[in-house]
Every structure is written in structure tokens, then in C-alpha cells.
Amino acid sequence: MGAVSEILAVRSVDKTYAQRKVVDAVSFEVRAGEVMGILGPNGAGKTTIIRMIMGIIAPDRGEIAYNLPDGPSRGVPKSRVGYVPEERGLYKDTRVMDTLVYLAGLKQVDPVTARARARVWLERMDLLDWSGARVDRLSKGMAQKVQLIAAVLHEPGLIVMDEPFAGLDPLNQDLFKEEVRRLAAGGAAVLLSSHQMNLVEETCDRIFFLHRGSRVFYGDTDDVRARFGGFKAVLRGPGPFTELERSPLVASAGFSQGSAVFRLKPGVTPARFAAAVSPDAVTDEITVARPTLHDIFVGLAREVLDDDAADA
Amino acid sequence: MTMPPTLKVAIWEIMRNLRSREFVIGLLLSPLLMGVFGGGSWLLERLDRPQRAVYYVIDHIEAFPRLREAGDPEHLEFILFTGDPGDVRDRVEERGAHGHLVLNEDFVETGRLPVYSLRGTLTREAALLEAVDGLLRDYRARLVGLDLHTQQWLAAPATLVPVALDPGAADPALRTARLAASAGLALFLGILIFTTASMLFTSTLQEKRTRMIEVLLSSIEPRHLLDGKVFGHSGLALIQGAIFIVVGLLANHFHFRLPLGQLIDVASLPLIGFFALLGYLLFASLFVASGAMIPDLESAGNVQGTIMMLPFLNVIFVPPAIGNPDGFVATLGTLLPITSPFVIMVRMGLTTVPVAELVAAAVLLIASQVVVGRAAARVFRAGMLMYGKPAELKEIWRWIRTP
Numbered sequence: 234m235g236a237v238s239e240i241l242a243v244r245s246v247d248k249t250y251a252q253r254k255v256v257d258a259v260s261f262e263v264r265a266g267e268v269m270g271i272l273g274p275n276g277a278g279k280t281t282i283i284r285m286i287m288g289i290i291a292p293d294r295g296e297i298a299y300n301l302p303d304g305p306s307r308g309v310p311k312s313r314v315g316y317v318p319e320e321r322g323l324y325k326d327t328r329v330m331d332t333l334v335y336l337a338g339l340k341q342v343d344p345v346t347a348r349a350r351a352r353v354w355l356e357r358m359d360l361l362d363w364s365g366a367r368v369d370r371l372s373k374g375m376a377q378k379v380q381l382i383a384a385v386l387h388e389p390g391l392i393v394m395d396e397p398f399a400g401l402d403p404l405n406q407d408l409f410k411e412e413v414r415r416l417a418a419g420g421a422a423v424l425l426s427s428h429q430m431n432l433v434e435e436t437c438d439r440i441f442f443l444h445r446g447s448r449v450f451y452g453d454t455d456d457v458r459a460r461f462g463g464f465k466a467v468l469r470g471p472g473p474f475t476e477l478e479r480s481p482l483v484a485s486a487g488f489s490q491g492s493a494v495f496r497l498k499p500g501v502t503p504a505r506f507a508a509a510v511s512p513d514a515v516t517d518e519i520t521v522a523r524p525t526l527h528d529i530f531v532g533l534a535r536e537v538l539d540d541d542a543a544d545a
Numbered sequence: 546m547t548m549p550p551t552l553k554v555a556i557w558e559i560m561r562n563l564r565s566r567e568f569v570i571g572l573l574l575s576p577l578l579m580g581v582f583g584g585g586s587w588l589l590e591r592l593d594r595p596q597r598a599v600y601y602v603i604d605h606i607e608a609f610p611r612l613r614e615a616g617d618p619e620h621l622e623f624i625l626f627t628g629d630p631g632d633v634r635d636r637v638e639e640r641g642a643h644g645h646l647v648l649n650e651d652f653v654e655t656g657r658l659p660v661y662s663l664r665g666t667l668t669r670e671a672a673l674l675e676a677v678d679g680l681l682r683d684y685r686a687r688l689v690g691l692d693l694h695t696q697q698w699l700a701a702p703a704t705l706v707p708v709a710l711d712p713g714a715a716d717p718a719l720r721t722a723r724l725a726a727s728a729g730l731a732l733f734l735g736i737l738i739f740t741t742a743s744m745l746f747t748s749t750l751q752e753k754r755t756r757m758i759e760v761l762l763s764s765i766e767p768r769h770l771l772d773g774k775v776f777g778h779s780g781l782a783l784i785q786g787a788i789f790i791v792v793g794l795l796a797n798h799f800h801f802r803l804p805l806g807q808l809i810d811v812a813s814l815p816l817i818g819f820f821a822l823l824g825y826l827l828f829a830s831l832f833v834a835s836g837a838m839i840p841d842l843e844s845a846g847n848v849q850g851t852i853m854m855l856p857f858l859n860v861i862f863v864p865p866a867i868g869n870p871d872g873f874v875a876t877l878g879t880l881l882p883i884t885s886p887f888v889i890m891v892r893m894g895l896t897t898v899p900v901a902e903l904v905a906a907a908v909l910l911i912a913s914q915v916v917v918g919r920a921a922a923r924v925f926r927a928g929m930l931m932y933g934k935p936a937e938l939k940e941i942w943r944w945i946r947t948p
Contacts, residue, residue, distance in 0.1 A: 287763045309763075316763040322756035326565055335557050339550060339764035383760065 238265045239300055240391050240422035241286065246295030248281050248446075255281050256292070257446040263391065263422045265302075268413055270437035271426040272530060278446040279426040280319055283395050286424070287316050301390040302420075312341040315384035319395035319426075321377055325369040329360070329379055332368060333386060340387035347386060354382040358408070374405045381409065385416060392416060394425040398432045410436050430527035442530070458523045463497040465524045466506055470517035480509055496524075550765040554773020559780045562744070571740070572785060598669035600660070601626040601633055601645035608648050608684055615679035620672040634661070643668040646677075653684055719807060720895070724867060726808040727894025731863060731887045733789065734821050739856055741782040742825070742832040745774060746853075749836030749929075758929045767926040775829045782825060813893045816903070823910045824886030827917055828856060834921035837928035838941065859887040870896040879906050882913040920945045 241263040248256040256278045263269045271279045284290045286297055288309030299306040301313045324332055330351060337347035355361045358378040368376060377400065384392060397413070398406050406429075413436055417423045427433050433440065434454060442450040442457075450457060463484060468474050474493040478486040482501045487494045497506055503521035510516060562568040599622045602609055609625050616623055626633050626645065633645045644662030652658045658677055660667055667673060686696040752758045761770055797803055835852040862878035869875060870892045878888035879898065885906045892898050927944040 284759075287759075289759060289762050311764050314763070316760065318756055318759040318763075320756040320759075322752075322758065322760045324561065324757060325755065327561055331561075335553075336760065336764065338548075338553050339761070341547060380760075 239263070240265050241424065242296075242298040242300070243282070243286065244296045244298070246282070246285060246292045246297060248278075248285060248290070248293055255446045256285070258295070259441075259443070259446070259448060260295075261441045261448075261451055263424045265390070265422050266417055266420055267438040268417045268423040268425065268436050270433040270440040271424065271443060272428075272430070272433060272440055272526075273426075273443035273449075276445075277443040279443060280395055281446075282443075283319075283393055283424070283426060286393055287314065299391065303390075312387060313390050315387065315389035315392040317380055317384045317392075317394040317397050319399075321380045323368045323376060323380060323383075326367060328365055328367055329355070329371070330364040333379070333383055336383045337386040340389075342387045350386050350388075351382065354386065357412075358382065373400055374402060377401060377405070378408075381412065390421055392421050392423045394423070396427055397425055398427055398429050406432060430525065430530050434526040440526070454526065457526065457529055463499045463501060463524075464503055464506070464521050465528065466495045466497060466503070467520045468493045468495070468510065468514075468516055468518070471515040474510075474514055474516075476511060476514070477509065482506055482509055497521075550769040551773040551776065554765070554770055555777035555780060558748070558774055558777025559784070562777075562781050563784070568744075568781075572788060597622050598673065599624065599640070599642040600673070601637055601642055603630055603633060603645065603647045605647070605649040606653060606684070608680055611683055612648065612676060612680045615683070616676035617672050620669045621676060638663070648680075653681070653688070656681060722803075722808050723810075723894045724891075726805075727891045728863075728867065730809070730817070730894070731859075731890045733786075734824070734886065734890065735856065735859065737782050737786050737789075738825055738828050741778050741785060742828045744781070745778040745829055746832040746836040748774065748778075749833050749925075750839065753837065753929050754840065762929070767929070768922050771833060771922050771925045774833060775826060778829060779822070779825055810893065817890050817893060820886040820889050820906070820910065823907070823914055824882075827882060827910065827914050830914065830918045830921040831855065834924040834928070837925045855883050859884050862888055863891055866891050867895070876902060879903075880909055882906075882910045885910055923947060 239262045243262070244260050246256055246259045247254065259278070259282060261269070271282065273279050281290070285292045286309075288311065297309075299310050299314075301310055303313065306313075327335075330348065333351040334344050334347045337351070338344060342350070352361065352364070355364050358381075360375060360378055360382075363371060363375065368379065371379065377397075381394075381397070384394070394413070397409055401409060410432060413423055413425065417438075425433075425437070437454055439453050440450070440457060441448065468477075469492045471491070472493065475488070477483055477493070477495060482497055482505060484496045484498045486496075495506070506521060507519060510519065597620055602612065602623050603626050604612075609623070613623050624640075624642070626636060628636070630647075636642075637645050644660055644667075646658055646660045648658075660673070662668075682700055683696065686699070691699070752761065765773075794805075797805060831852050858881075859878075862874060862881070862884040865872065866875035866878050866888045875888060875892055878884040879892065879902050881888075889898060889903070889906060923944050924941060927947070928941075
């Protein structure tokens with residue numbers, strides 16, 4: 234991708250609170266048409282990074298550059314950026330349509346256009362009948378949909394979402410996933426943070442894995458799985474499979490009643506591993522697959538925590 | 546032409562509150578409550594008025610007609626009892642009267658008049674005393690041969706008559722009425738400031754609690770949001786004030802019929818309005834900053850509590866300013882930005898406030914509004930994103946110093 238498609242560039246950004254560095258030299262880019270995910274355990278610094286991107290707080294050091302299609306901007310181009318905060322914020326005592334038109338107005342969208350766009354979005358989200366309802370009458374899922382609409386009604390070039398899937402039921406998660414992908418397909422750059430690895434895996438093109446304010450990994454989701462995940466093999470049946478634990482192909486193994494799980498060393502192909510399984514081991518089923526992001530996330534987080542413990 | 550964000554926020558705040566049930570109820574309820582509290586004592590007095598005290602009189606000195614003349618017929622009724630004095634108690638009880646009294650030589654001599662009632666209590670005591678006192682003076686004067694004119698001359702008490710050397714000064718009765726009108730205006734402004742600025746405080750707190758603030762600050766600058774909120778609530782205060790004034794004028798037109806043109810110096814109203822607006826903006830900035838400092842109402846600390854109590858400083862300054870509108874306390878209250886709108890309002894109804902003091906008060910009020918407004922914006926910017934605990938004095942000071 235060329236430099237023009239880099240809608241957002243975060244360069245060597247630091248933030249310190251009460252003498253504790255919560256974001257340390259973080260750098261990444263978000264490109265037009267892609268969904269980028271920020272991952273990390275609680276307290277990793279995800280929300281702080283997002284708030285700095287949104288200009289709600291200022292970084293102590295480093296640079297955040299915005300290069301939206303209508304030209305680069307020194308500060309946050311607030312009318313061209315959409316934001317879904319971690320904890321949803323809507324006026325409880327106002328009507329859905331009034332809220333959407335007001336928030337779009339703050340993003341320089343005139344009331345007539347805002348109203349027309351809001352109707353389209355509300356219909357798509359199956360909320361048109363609720364446009365005249367007070368926000369406090371909506372269910373949590375409905376309110377989250379309204380929050381998403383409020384963030385995109387001004388057709389932003391960059392959309393920043395802090396934990397957008399949190400608290401949604403599976404149907405609404407799918408709906409959100411679909412809308413996020415659709416927004417990116419429409420040319421917007423989408424940056425989201427999430428704990429739900431399966432959703433990140435299904436939604437994001439690239440990820441930035443963060444721990445204690447520092448980068449652990451940054452790249453394509455497929456690259457992550459290729460780099461950090463040797464294959465994971467699951468063997469089911471009476472076995473015995475214990476011999477395989479000592480195999481040079483295996484990085485680690487775990488056993489339970491009637492099954493065994495092996496993490497293969499990087500570069501070991503499924504075929505090589507299958508060939509290494511002894512014909513004497515009674516096997517009903519062999520599954521070899523790339524690890525999920527969840528497995529990688531948990532593994533990396535454990536490694537980092539172990540390193541921290543060793544440093545201490 | 547694109548509308549400035551401050552104006553958008555201000556219009557939103559006004560419309561949102563005008564459509565809110567709580568605001569409308571409050572708006573209608575406030576004049577009603579003011580009416581209830583203001584007119585309550587008058588109403589109670591009206592209810593109380595029909596009760597007259599009835600006393601039977603045994604007259605041994607032929608003074609009954611004069612007693613009847615001296616008594617206020619609205620409050621007292623005297624009935625001459627000519628039967629057996631031993632039966633008077635039965636008559637009193639039978640007629641539901643309040644008691645009986647005996648006019649005799651002993652009363653003329655000593656001035657002591659026993660009043661007999663079932664429980665020894667006196668109904669309409671003040672009116673009764675006034676009647677009996679008048680009777681006694683008149684009776685004694687006649688005994689020593691004084692004519693009516695001499696009697697009245699002897700009985701007339703001393704009175705103080707204020708005389709203004711300035712021919713343009715108001716007469717004393719008008720002055721008292723003006724004092725009441727000025728105090729009423731100051732009270733009106735106080736209620737207006739406190740109710741609408743409290744609404745601003747609550748609205749700020751609500752935006753912080755619901756995290757709406759993050760959405761807003763991702764769209765506009767904190768300063769625009771703060772200004773929009775302050776201006777919006779100023780607009781609400783004006784609407785509320787206008788409604789109160791219309792209700793007040795209607796009540797005056799149909800019921801009280803007070804000569805408002807004489808009571809309120811219409812020429813000074815623009816100046817009063819100017820100081821009232823500056824005072825409102827000052828309090829609004831303080832209240833909005835106070836709301837930004839705390840996560841919820843329950844966690845308000847000493848700093849926030851002190852800010853919320855600042856309007857009550859006027860309780861200390863206004864009464865001495867009424868008592869001595871040209872005194873030191875009045876001047877001090879005029880110059881102190883927190884109290885100047887109220888003190889000036891009261892003083893302008895009572896005296897001619899020196900122009901130099903008005904100019905100095907305006908300069909100080911504007912300067913403090915600029916300083917407080919800027920500090921409030923900084924506190925607002927930092928405080929609105931701090932969740933979970935109220936800000937400490939050290940933090941607040943750091944926010945104020947951070948550009």
C-alpha cells in the first residue's frame with residue numbers, strides 16, 4: 234500500500250500517568266479500506282491510545298498524523314472522524330432522531346441531510362420504528378446500534394471503535410461485524426479494539442497486539458498465525474500418544490482422557506506430523522489447524538507475563 | 546453558512562430542556578411555590594380574620610359606651626351584662642364568649658383590670674389592651690377636667706419624621722416599598738441563578754456519568770462545549786425569568802395592584818440586567834467546573850461543596866447593604882464579584898451608587914469572569930475525563946496551570 238492510503242499514522246507515541254508509562258513508543262498505521270484491530274489485556278493502554286487518536290487527551294511525546302482523502306491535518310479532523318467510545322454515551326432523555334441529528338450537526342452535517350441519512354441507517358439496523366422513541370426506552374443492543382449510527386452518519390474517512398462488540402448478543406455481533414466490513418469496503422479506515430478474538434479474527438485485516446503500553450506484535454492476522462502459531466494438532470482415540478511428546482516436531486503437548494493436543498514447531502507441516510504418528514497408536518481422528526488468535530493472544534500474554542515475572 | 550459549534554450546543558441545551566418534563570414541571574411549579582410561600586401568610590391571616598373575641602362587661606362606672614368606642618369592632622365585641630354578677634360565667638359559657646371583665650373604681654385607680662376566662666387565656670389580647678388603655682386615659686382625663694383636644698395632645702406619642710434635603714428623593718413610604726422591591730429583585734435573581742446554574746451542574750455531571758462527554762469531545766473542542774452549555778443555560782434562565790416576570794406582572798395587574806413604575810427605577814434596569822448577566826456567567830462557570838470535578842453527586846468533596854456554597858455569601862452581605870446602603874460593607878459587597886450583582890441591585894433601589902464604584906465593580910466582575918471562565922475551561926477539559934473519584938485540590942490547581 235502506498236503512503237496516500239495511510240489514513241492514520243501513530244508514531245512513537247508515549248503517555249505517562251502518575252509516573253507510570255501507560256503507552257510506550259507505540260507506532261502503527263491504519264489504511265483506507267482496512268479494519269485494524271488493537272488487542273491487549275485489560276490495562277494494556279488500548280483506550281488511552283484511542284483517546285489520544287481522538288484528541289480527547291494529548292500524547293506526551295510522538296506524533297499522530299491524519300491523512301484523510303480531503304488532505305492531511307495537523308490536529309484531529311473531528312468532522313471527518315467517527316468514534317464509538319468504550320462505554321456507550323447517549324443522552325437518555327432525548328429522542329433517537331434528535332440525538333442523531335444533533336451529533337451529526339456537531340460534525341458539520343446539515344439537519345436535512347442528517348435526518349435522511351439517519352433514516353437509511355435506522356432502517357438498515359431495523360430501528361426505524363424507534364426513531365421517535367426516547368433513548369432510555371431502547372434495549373442495550375439497540376442503544377449500541379444508535380451509537381454506531383451516530384459515529385458514521387457524517388460519513389467519516391476514519392472510524393475509531395473502542396470495544397464495539399462488548400455486550401452484544403451473537404446476532405448483533407454479526408450485524409456489527411458486517412457493518413464494520415461494509416464501512417471498510419466503502420473506503421473508510423476502521424480502527425477497533427476488542428477482547429473478543431474470534432470477532433477480531435473474522436473482522437480485522439491487521440492487528441496491533443499491545444501489553445503494558447508496548448507493542449508485542451503488529452501485522453496481518455495471517456502473518457500472526459504463521460509467525461506465532463505453529464500448527465495445533467488434536468488427536469482423539471485410545472492412543473497411546475505419549476511417544477509424540479518427545480518428537481522433534483512438537484513444541485509442547487497436553488493430554489486428557491481420550492485425546493492429546495500438540496503444538497507443532499514452526500515450519501512443521503500437517504503432513505509431516507501425520508507421518509510421525511505411530512501406526513500402533515489407535516487414532517479415531519486427527520485435526521491439524523492453525524491456532525486461533527485467541528490461542529496466540531493467550532500464549533503471547535502468558536509469555537509476556539512470564540518475562541515480567543522473571544525481570545522482577 | 547455553518548453554525549458555530551458553541552451555538553449548536555447552546556440551542557441543543559435549550560431545546561432539550563424545554564422538551565424535558567422535569568424542566569417544564571419545574572418552570573410551572575416554581576411560580577406556584579413562590580406564590581404559595583409568598584401568599585401563604587396573607588392567606589392564613591385572611592382565614593384567621595373572621596374570629597372576633599367576645600367579652601361580657603360588668604360596668605360600675607358607666608364607661609361601657611366609651612369602651613365600645615375604643616375597641617376595634619373587627620377584632621372585639623363587648624356586650625354589657627346587666628344581670629346578677631354571679632350569673633355572668635354561665636352567660637359567657639352559654640353564648641360561647643371568650644370571657645368577662647369588670648369596670649370599677651379599682652380599675653380607674655390602679656389601672657389593673659382582671660379579665661376572667663375559663664382557662665385564664667386572653668383572646669385578641671393586643672386589641673383588648675389597646676381598647677382598655679384608651680378607655681382608662683380618657684376616663685382619667687375627664688376626671689381631672691381636661692378637654693378632648695388637651696387629652697389627645699397629652700396622649701400623642703413622639704414620632705420620627707425623615708426629611709430628605711434632596712428635593713428629588715423619594716418619600717419614606719415609597720423608600721420602604723422600593724427597598725422591598727429591590728430585595729425582591731435580588732431574591733428573584735438568586736433563585737434564578739441557583740436553579741439554572743444547578744441545572745447546568747447536573748447536566749455536566751450527567752454527561753460525565755453517561756460518558757456522553759467522550760462523544761462530544763470527539764466532535765468539538767472543550768471550550769466550545771463549555772461555552773455552549775453556559776450560553777444555553779443562560780438562555781434557559783432568560784426564558785425562565787421571562788415567564789416568572791409575566792406571571793408576576795399578571796398577578797400584580799389582577800390582584801396586588803402595586804405601582805411598579807414607582808417601586809422599580811426603570812432607567813436602572815439595563816444596568817441591573819448587565820450585572821445580573823455577568824453574575825450569572827460567573828456562577829455558571831463555577832458550577833460547570835464543579836460538576837466536571839466529581840464523578841457523582843455523592844462524592845462531592847470540600848472544594849465542590851465550597852463552590853456550591855458561594856452564592857450564599859450574599860446572605861452575609863445583602864442585609865447590611867440594606868441597612869446602610871452607603872456604608873463600608875455595601876461598598877465591599879459591590880466590589881466583590883461574587884456578591885456585586887446582588888448588592889448593586891439592592892443598593893440601586895435605595896441610594897445613588899457612585900459611578901466610580903459601578904465602573905470598578907463592572908471591571909472586577911468582567912476580569913474575574915475571564916479568569917474564572919478560563920480556569921473553568923481547563924478544569925472542565927481535564928475533569929470531564931477523570932472518572933471514579935473526585936478531583937483533589939492539588940490536581941485542580943495543576944489543571945488550571947496547564948494551558
